[in-house]
Amino acid sequence: MIPSDHFTKFYNEVFKFLETQGDDALQAYWLEISRNQERHTLEPFREYGLEGMRDYWEHIRIEENCDLDLELHEDRLELRMNACPSLGKVMDNDAEPMARYCDHCAGWIGPIMDKLGYSLVYDVIDRQKPQCVMQVFKDPDQALEAEKNAKLLMGWPGKASNEPTPDDLKVKKS
């Protein structure tokens, strides 16, 4: 048994393999994880909205030993991760961390929010630091405003991030 405590280290090895297969492979995997997560999030999120999401991440805060703050507002849910145990364990690891490890969170959460009609803004801030800010808005325009303040905005299957793509970084021929 790979202990549940070490799942994130296993996850990291899976990401490293998939990265060698290209971005589509990683995105297909996040979608599969997203479908897996739908089993215990879709209905409560649909039925209880932002409050259901707050309850889910409160449960995660406890079970995964996270240092995080959750704020439920009328218009949004805000999660501030102060010390992420998932990235923390991947960094405290005898195996090499995958450089884009943090991307998986928006990778599975984003498609669920899209399906439910909520707007996710996921700011990883810095992939080397185990902290991030996730906001879920009812109003897509508010989300677009919030995106402007994000330091490292995550994308997910169906939504681009604010990072330049490898194609953008290529020297363009005149």
Add this chain to the structure above:
Amino acid sequence: MIKQDDKPLRYNEVGNVHMDFHGAANTTIDFIIENYGVEIMDEIFTRVGQDVYADIRGHLIAGNAGELVKHWRHFFTREGSDYQIEIVDDEVVLTVKHCTAYHHVKKIAPQVSDHFCDQTIKTNNAMADGSPFEIKTEIIAPGACRQIIGRRK
């Protein structure tokens, strides 16, 4: 074969346990095998055994199975499994009568992957590779197994 010490494990988690991660592992195993084949899944487990568990493997290579036994006790206890460890002559036998990882997945997922226990078999093989030990993993029933560390012949 077993050198006891008081040092903490290289990974020595405490606090709460999130058993649903086993469900994500189950999904991952089926996804990788369906898309890339069982050999790739085995390669990933080998990376886990050799790179993630480099410290346990280092102890095995040095002729000490004690660190793996300590790891077993720590994590099977944390996850509430029903298990026992017997050390007899030149063998360590871990008998897992009720694997909570397997049974949790059975409860939350549509089905337990046919390859779910490969994580144990392949990771054990990878940790023992290049050491004086071999680890035989026998599945004795769904959610129950026997893992035997013995001297490589």
